[in-house]
Amino acid sequence: MVHIQDLPIELLHLILSFLVSPDDLELLSGDQNTKAKDGKANELDDEEYDDDEPDGIETLYNTCLVSRKFREVAQPLLFSELFDDGLTSGLTPTVPFIRTIYRRPDLGKHVHQISILPCPFVSDDRKPLSADDSELFKGGIKDLGLGGQEEAWISALEKSDLGILAALLANKAPNLRGLHLPVRYFWTEPFIQLFHLNPEFLSNLESIWIESDDEMSGFDIAFYEKFLTLPKVRFSTFEYGDLFDESFPSTWLPGTLETQELAFHHCHIDAGAIKKLMQACKKLRTFTYNNFSLDPNDRRIMRAGTVPEFDAKQAHEAALVHKDTLELFHLEYAMELPDVEHIEQLVSSHVKVGSFRDFSVLHTILIPHAALPPHPQFPSSLQRLHITDCNSSINELTQNIAADCKNGLYPKLTHIKVFAIDITQPIKLPGQRIPEGKTPEQCFLALKDMFKGTNVNFRILPYELPDFDDYDDLDLDYDEDLGFEEDFLEPGFEEHQPGTGPGSGPIPPRLLDLLMQRAMMDPEFAHLRPDEGSDGDSWETDDDDDSWESDDSDSAN
Numbered sequence: 001m002v003h004i005q006d007l008p009i010e011l012l013h014l015i016l017s018f019l020v021s022p023d024d025l026e027l028l029s030g031d032q033n034t035k036a037k038d039g040k041a042n043e044l045d046d047e048e049y050d051d052d053e054p055d056g057i058e059t060l061y062n063t064c065l066v067s068r069k070f071r072e073v074a075q076p077l078l079f080s081e082l083f084d085d086g087l088t089s090g091l092t093p094t095v096p097f098i099r100t101i102y103r104r105p106d107l108g109k110h111v112h113q114i115s116i117l118p119c120p121f122v123s124d125d126r127k128p129l130s131a132d133d134s135e136l137f138k139g140g141i142k143d144l145g146l147g148g149q150e151e152a153w154i155s156a157l158e159k160s161d162l163g164i165l166a167a168l169l170a171n172k173a174p175n176l177r178g179l180h181l182p183v184r185y186f187w188t189e190p191f192i193q194l195f196h197l198n199p200e201f202l203s204n205l206e207s208i209w210i211e212s213d214d215e216m217s218g219f220d221i222a223f224y225e226k227f228l229t230l231p232k233v234r235f236s237t238f239e240y241g242d243l244f245d246e247s248f249p250s251t252w253l254p255g256t257l258e259t260q261e262l263a264f265h266h267c268h269i270d271a272g273a274i275k276k277l278m279q280a281c282k283k284l285r286t287f288t289y290n291n292f293s294l295d296p297n298d299r300r301i302m303r304a305g306t307v308p309e310f311d312a313k314q315a316h317e318a319a320l321v322h323k324d325t326l327e328l329f330h331l332e333y334a335m336e337l338p339d340v341e342h343i344e345q346l347v348s349s350h351v352k353v354g355s356f357r358d359f360s361v362l363h364t365i366l367i368p369h370a371a372l373p374p375h376p377q378f379p380s381s382l383q384r385l386h387i388t389d390c391n392s393s394i395n396e397l398t399q400n401i402a403a404d405c406k407n408g409l410y411p412k413l414t415h416i417k418v419f420a421i422d423i424t425q426p427i428k429l430p431g432q433r434i435p436e437g438k439t440p441e442q443c444f445l446a447l448k449d450m451f452k453g454t455n456v457n458f459r460i461l462p463y464e465l466p467d468f469d470d471y472d473d474l475d476l477d478y479d480e481d482l483g484f485e486e487d488f489l490e491p492g493f494e495e496h497q498p499g500t501g502p503g504s505g506p507i508p509p510r511l512l513d514l515l516m517q518r519a520m521m522d523p524e525f526a527h528l529r530p531d532e533g534s535d536g537d538s539w540e541t542d543d544d545d546d547s548w549e550s551d552d553s554d555s556a557n
Contacts, residue, residue, distance in 0.1 A: 005067060005069055005070070060074045060078055061074075061078075064078075075107060075110060076110040078110075079100075079107050079110040079111055080110055080111065080112050080113065081111070081112060081113040081115065082097045082098075082111065082113070082115065082116070082169065083115045084115065084116045084117065085117050086116075086117055094116060094162065094165055094166075095129065095160075095165070097169070098137070098169045099133055099136060101169060101172050101173070102136055102137065102140055102168075102172065103136070105172060108172035108173045108174065109174055109175050110175070111169070111172075111173035111175070111176055112173075112175060112176060112177045113176075113177060113178040114166060114169060114170060114173070114176065114178070114179055114180070114181070115178075115180040115181075116162055116166055116181055116182065116185070117180065117181075117182055117211060128158075128160060129157070129158070129160055134157070137157055137165075137168060138154055138157065140168055140171075140172075141153045141154055141157065141164075141168070144171070144194070144197060145197065146197075149193055153190065156190075162185040163185065163186050163187040163188075166179075166181060166186065166190075167191050167194060170191070170194070170201075170202060171194055171198075171201065174203075174204065175204050176202060176204060176205055177205065177206045177207065178205070178206060178207040178208075178209070178235075179202075179205060179207070179208050179209065179227075180207075180209040180211065181209070181210060181211070182210075182211045182212065183210060183211070183212040183216045183219050183240075183241075184212065184213075184215075184216050186210075188223050188224060188226075191226075191227075192226060202227075202230055203230065203231060203232070204232055205227070205230050205232060205233055206232050206233060206235060207233070207234065207235040207236075207237075208227045208228070208233060208235070208236050208237070209235075209236075209237040209238075210224060210237070210238050210239065210241065211239050212238075212239045212241065213239070213240060214240060214266070214297070214298065214299070214301070216240060217240035217241075217266070217300050218240070218241075218268075218303075219240070219241050219242070220241070220242060220243075220247060221238050221241040221242060221243040221267070222243065222247050222248065222249045224238075225249035225251055225252060226251075228252065228257050228259055229251055229252070229256065229257065230258075232258065233257075233258055233259055234258060234260045234261060235259070235261045235263075236259045236261070236262055236263070237262075237263040237264075237265070238263070238264050239265045239266060239267070240265070240266045240267065241264070241268075242267065242268045242269070243267070243269045243270075243273045243274075244269075244270050244272075245270055245271070245272025245273045245276065245307075246272075246307075248273050248276050248277075252276065252277065252280040254279040254280060255279070255280070255282050256280055256282070257280045257281045257282060258282060259281055259284070260281070260283055260285045260286070261285055261286040262277070262281070262284065262286070262287050262288065263286075263288040264288065264289045264290070265288075265290050265291070266290075266291050266293070266299075266300050266334075267291070268300070268302065268306065268309050269289070269310060270307045270308065270309060270310060271308075271310040271311070271314045273310075274310045274314065274315060274318050275310075275314070275317075275318045277318075278318040278319060278321050278322065279318075279321055281321075281322070283322070283325050284321075284322040284325060284326055285326065285327050285328070286327060286328040286330075287315075287319060287322075287326065287328065287329055287330065288328070288330040289315065289330065289331050289332070290330060290331075290332045291332060291333050291334040292332035292333060292334060292335055292368070292388060292389055293334075293335065294335065294421070294463055299334060299335070300334065311351035312331060312351050312352065312353040312368075312371035313351045313352065313353060313354055314351075315331055315353075316353045316354045316356070319359075320358065323358045323359045323360065323362075324359075324360050324361065326362050327361055327362060327363055327364065328362075328363070328364040328365075328366075329356075329359075329364070329365050329366070329367070330364075330365075330366040330367075331353075331366065331367050331368070331371065332366065332367075332368055332388055332389065333368060333371075333389075335389065350370045351371065352371060352372065352373045353367065353371045353372065353373070353376070355376075355377035356376075356377060356378045356379050356382075357377050357378070357379055357380075358379070359379040360379065360381060361379075361381050362378075362379045362382065363381050363382060363383040363384065363412070364382075364384045364385075364386075365378065365382065365384070365385050365386070366386040366388060367386070367387065367388065368387075368388050368389045368390075369387050369388065369389060369390040369391070369392065369394065369397075369418075369426075370389070372387065372397060374396045374400060375396075375397075375400040376397070376400070376401070378401075378404075378409075378410060378413075380409060380410060380411065380412070381412060382410050382412060382413050383412045383413060383414055383415070384413075384414070384415045384416075384417075385401075385413065385415070385416045385417070386416075386417045386419065387416070387417070387418045387419070388419045389419070389420075390418050390419060390420040390425060390426045390460075391420060391421065391422065391425045392425060392426075392428075393425075393426065393427075393430050393431075393432065394418060394426045394427075394447070395427075395428075395429055395430065395447070396430070398447050398450055398458075399450060401416070402450035402451050402454070402456075405451060405456055406453060406454060413454075413455065413456055414457060415456070415457050415459075416451075416456055416457070416458045416459070417459050417460075417461055418458075418459070418460045418461065419461050419462075419463060420461075420462065420463070421463060423440075423460050423461070423462045424440045426447075426460050427440055427443035427444050427447060427460065447460075
């Protein structure tokens with residue numbers, strides 16, 4: 001008879017991995033991690049298991065007690081990630097996790113991901129380190145041989161500095177694959193010093209994500225130049241940062257960066273920097289530059305005199321360097337507001353993009369309507385086209401794309417989605433009028449019918465509503481503080497634009513009515529309303545059954 005312990009370790013690892021979900025693994029980053037050390041559940045700490053702890057996690061703890069072989073399998077799962085979302089006061093669970101690694105250095109090889117994301121809505125009253133932890137970490141600092149920098153490290157440690165703690169942990173994690181750290185509490189100098197001390201430091205890093213918010217916007221992405229020059233970094237994401245030609249890193253020479261997936265959210269990059277960055281990447285597969293948001297809390301306020309960001313034409317021209325490897329091109333500019341003082345900062349969204357015909361493997365394009373010419377040229381490899389921030393007629397554009405589909409130019413194209421604040425704007429004819437005697441639904445179906453005989457599923461979708469507590473309470477006034485919330489849910493693209501793209505959840509028809517009414521009442525959307533005295537048609541119809549979604553039930557899916 002074959003016993004379970006006779007199975008190969010790889011197979012046992014696969015079996016045990018089914019005990020916990022990814023969400024459960026996030027809970028493993030606190031004091032609980034110390035309980036599996038040396039196969040003794042309470043050797044270093046006296047805390048008991050939490051009664052609400054998921055059974056799968058407790059099973060992993062208990063698995064460590066079964067045998068040495070089972071402990072070998074379970075510990076990599078328990079110590080694979082430090083996840084601290086900042087929702088608890090003090091430094092829990094960061095400090096207990098690092099304490100464990102420094103008491104058992106052999107466990108550092110299991111750490112693959114460090115995610116420290118202090119929440120700005122939680123008090124910043126970080127608890128001071130205990131005397132034992134302070135001595136333990138000071139010993140780790142002294143072992144580094146920092147010379148004249150040692151005093152600065154220890155001084156920062158005494159203030160419970162997260163940058164120092166993250167650097168100390170990363171130094172003990174030779175197999176670290178991902179760093180997800182906040183600008184708010186993370187400074188690069190400790191990492192830079194470790195790079196100088198140890199050429200192998202972070203040599204296995206594959207992903208760098210620097211998270212921020214509008215309060216900390218404007219940090220220089222060039223500060224992180226060393227991270228992108230690491231030999232295995234493939235995924236690089238930045239939020240609310242700036243990159244300018246004037247301060248572009250001298251080490252990012254053409255063909256020197258291994259990064260294959262670049263993502264920028266609410267960032268500001270000028271034309272010279274984007275050209276140099278594209279040239280610096282050896283083989284770029286995905287490019288995301290997403291500054292669009294309906295939520296006022298996400299909008300950056302640019303300083304006067306800031307160099308203009310690159311426009312759609314410049315982004316396209318820069319991306320041509322990777323025409324044989326680029327698979328996803330995502331470009332969205334900040335929403336245009338009528339009261340913006342420096343309107344020159346927004347003209348980039350109106351420059352038309354060039355032809356994509358030379359891109360041989362490009363299968364997904366997300367691009368604002370204003371950046372598309374009346375007859376755009378896409379690659380034959382195109383599968384998905386998302387036209388965003390649409391606030392004017394797409395009749396001519398749709399006719400041209402549909403004709404190209406019927407002529408066999410886009411044999412793989414299956415999905416076209418048009419996203420708008422007011423979903424009647426795209427279906428109007430030039431001059432922004434719905435034909436007399438026509439309903440918006442009939443106009444939409446006329447556009448959809450242009451693709452008959454093709455494989456294209458054509459849809460016009462509203463941006464997603466915020467999460468109201470009660471969908472039945474339809475008398476709620478529009479909340480200017482909440483604005484409109486977005487949540488991009490297209491399968492397979494979460495890693496490129498998490499929580500920052502157009503929504504696709506189902507919206508009840510009456511709630512959709514509320515959305516359109518509130519959007520038109522909001523002063524920020526005044527430019528979408530018809531002039532007083534005009535006889536522009538409303539999106540509503542006399543027949544309640546003739547609703548926008550009646551013949552396209554998944555139009556908001």
